Amino acid sequence: MTQTIERGTAARTPQERVDHWLATFEHALAARDVEAAAALFAIDSYWRDLVAFTWNIATVEGRDGVADLLGERLADTDPTRFVTTETPTEADGVTEAWIEFETATGRAKGHLRLKGDEAWTLLTSLRELKGHEENLGERRPQGVSHELSKGRSSWKEERAAEQADLGYGTQPYVVVIGGGQGGIALGARLRQLGVPALVIDRHDRPGDQWRSRYKSLCLHDPVWYDHLPYLPFPKNWPVFAPKDKIGDWLEMYTRVMEVPYWSRSTVRGATYDEAAGAWSVTVDRDGESVELRPTQLVFATGMSGKPNLPELPGMDVFKGEQQHSSQHPGPEAYAGKKVVVIGSNNSAFDICGALWENDADVTMVQRSSTHIVKSASLMDIGLGDLYSERAVESGVTTDKADMIFASLPYRIMHEFQIPLYQQMAERDRDFYERLEAAGFDHDWGDDGSGLFMKYLRRGSGYYIDVGAAELVADGEVKLAHGQVDHLTETSVVLADGTELEADLVVYATGYGSMNGWIADVIDQETADRVGKCWGLGSDTTKDPGPWEGEQRNMWKPTQVDNLWMHGGNLHQSRHYSLYLALQLKARYEGIPTPVYAQQEVHHLS
């Protein structure tokens, strides 16, 4: 008893507390004692698993959730060897630890937060499959054989032969539709894992997804957030990279990482052959029709989905130009012209700003409230602890930052976000006052949780200000309000009767759900079976419930066999491509992958 008292919570170091928790947890798991393991979690607790236990991306809540997950998955997973990888720390009553462990099939990393002696949050993530480790570091390829032999091929010849054969003689196991940052990052990981894959993209060359956009576009996220896997940007890379520089990087990355990639290629259709267990994918490859027969099909066509173009009375009557924001060619042709931009999110602001710089007469039509944060404030307050030079210098590597971010359960993430946005409101008070004085309808999200939650929930409703919001605050870009009632030959007429003369109307009216691409490429029935993509089911604006716990359909099994969705910003493309690649690799190697808590479809779009 004396010993028990001495070793009570208060007397223990964080290391002792975590070691004790891990040992007790592992003991319960080894004994297959689900209830004992669940009892180690707090009443309010969250276990987020990235493929390590669930062959899924899933979060369970509370002891019941833990017991359910373990009840289904413990025996197969057979987790062992839980250890800390650095000294745990404690602050504000929460003990934090970085951990590693093994499963029957793989090696995993994780993160643990204890409140007292009970787990509050647990993140478990699969990092590699045993026997299928990546050829990195000590395992890197030799590059040359030191034994000469007759008729040996060079690297260049082997690469050329492989490229000529792929899709004709040899079928890829995975076809990735879309070769932006998402498709390229996934392609690089699959290449490293030895999974035959092919990335298909309609542009002339990798990077054109960025190059083809309006000329002043720069990344809105800072460099520390944007690294691709394996090959980080150099230390001289700009904080906010211009789009053509990112285009160059993606092009060279594709080449250097030897990602199999078809440019100038468009997928015309795809059908699944149940009997053969393979897709038939028809590709227009620079004019040649090629049929591919992959086992797995990944849509990496952009989390934004297909453009939403409204249907408005008078669109057929209007004599000027009309275009969706995604079709906007840049401002050069519109100096001196009257332009009406419908919408007030990121694209609308970027386009208004560039048009103003080129001396167009610009009016923004705000239809609903928008959340704006200053880029510098978002960088300092929103990302600074994880993604900044300061974070790098204090030892927060990109991988560590990704894991910390992933360790915060979506259910409570807004609680961490709200105070950050309160700080931003304080810091930029003058800006918000001026913006509202100019008539701009500004919000901070339904619950004040700001930009990142809006991004995760609905992927819209915000602008990271890199200058254009100041133009609205200053009246340089004019502002109008309300829905569009109709167009005349020469103007846009709003619901309140306001008439805006226009030579050009830009519909910055957003994008549909990603499963719209599935309807186009496969059919509506398959799109409906997959259902809405993105969003959490938070029951906030444009993110209807029920609560789903994870982003719908992203990087995890969908209701359609062998069909996967990949997308998101550079951070997500980097981090979640790992888990998607490991799921594909396991299937390629014939490793059983029983999916825990397969998500249900609650919304079609």
Add this chain to the structure above:
Amino acid sequence: MTQTIERGTAARTPQERVDHWLATFEHALAARDVEAAAALFAIDSYWRDLVAFTWNIATVEGRDGVADLLGERLADTDPTRFVTTETPTEADGVTEAWIEFETATGRAKGHLRLKGDEAWTLLTSLRELKGHEENLGERRPQGVSHELSKGRSSWKEERAAEQADLGYGTQPYVVVIGGGQGGIALGARLRQLGVPALVIDRHDRPGDQWRSRYKSLCLHDPVWYDHLPYLPFPKNWPVFAPKDKIGDWLEMYTRVMEVPYWSRSTVRGATYDEAAGAWSVTVDRDGESVELRPTQLVFATGMSGKPNLPELPGMDVFKGEQQHSSQHPGPEAYAGKKVVVIGSNNSAFDICGALWENDADVTMVQRSSTHIVKSASLMDIGLGDLYSERAVESGVTTDKADMIFASLPYRIMHEFQIPLYQQMAERDRDFYERLEAAGFDHDWGDDGSGLFMKYLRRGSGYYIDVGAAELVADGEVKLAHGQVDHLTETSVVLADGTELEADLVVYATGYGSMNGWIADVIDQETADRVGKCWGLGSDTTKDPGPWEGEQRNMWKPTQVDNLWMHGGNLHQSRHYSLYLALQLKARYEGIPTPVYAQQEVHHLS
């Protein structure tokens, strides 16, 4: 006295011993007491300075050398703030420390070895100029202005305008002739330092220097040795990269690092205009003649210099093909042909191996003894402590490895090398026995110090075996000996009368000194003023004395104002490009750069 005894050498920790030495040294320097400072060095001691004190690359020896250097350079340099950057270590009676300090103009790093309380070796290296720090990490560019303005240019437009203007409207301060790894690494550093520079290269695109060589070529040095500045290879990069893969890397590196680079451009001539203090450089730029007016001219045309083609009786009579090894197009056309390769160094072995693989009948003519080491042994024993996965994992970063290598004075470097090659001889005893049994004349260098000393002294006389030496040992590639006496219409006849039938003769007869390029581009008189490049003056074969202490003319001021030589392997291109770039930057900024111990010319070629 008690304290003195207590604090004697034996009782002190390595940290205390180094702190004491540094404090005493700094005190003597602050007092401008040259003798006191020199007295802190051992009788046998070496101070190697890379630009920090000397605006030169120079090594002084013993107390007299130290006193001489300080006598000339102490007041200007004004060194202060000597500190250790990590805990010093001790082994075998030698204390080692990593140090930092400042000078009047810059920040410097260094390495110190004490024997007892006296300095045995000191390395001092300038790392940056105060007020001219590179824009890296926290100082990286923003990439976008967050204030919009009318008529703002995009990054792409600015880059295009700069490229169109450079060499026409705006003159580069530096022209670098040659755009292989040396020119590219220097170009990247100058770009980072804000020195207007232009790299000129005759090939179609960066990387063709490697792509254009024979198809089986791979780097003979391992990946850890080969990183370029700023952007290391990813962890999946092969140990020995194939030439086309290196070509791709150099091409993308040039683009990503924004190195100003003219491809398809050949320098036709250059003259120095004393009055204007500028070069006139005539360039054939893809058919257009352009005159450039740079202040500084750098030759980065390859440390190998121009090909040595022997003049032999009968060369005009021989009816087959003849070519220097540098012109060899690869083996494809020679299946079934008789080929005689004159020479037995790296190029000869590589070409013989590739020809054998393509079913040619190959004879190597060995004219003098050659040093061979197995690539794997060289990697493990010769480089493993500094450049390997093991080194990386034990904290030896590339920069640290470069500095450790640089810290070994050339005068005594062979003493460190000899035991390594004794280990290699032991490990590969069977191979060497078979090689000698096949009649191959093998050596370990004049003093048994092996490959790297041969490289530094003469740049020739060796082969890193990646397979072809085994073919000679096995008799698959035939071996003949002696000088060539003459050629007949169909054969090569050696001094001993041996006649070798030949369809092709390859002269793998090496290269001249780099200053041969100067003779071609400028004139012979200027080439002679610069004198022989490369080599140490070791008075060993092909490296005549007197002792020079550093590699002749490389990366430091030559006897011709504003004319510089840059070259070497990837390791040297990476490390020494820093010091060359800082010397050029200082001159660009008008910082005084009085050169200590300007080297004299003892040999013309």
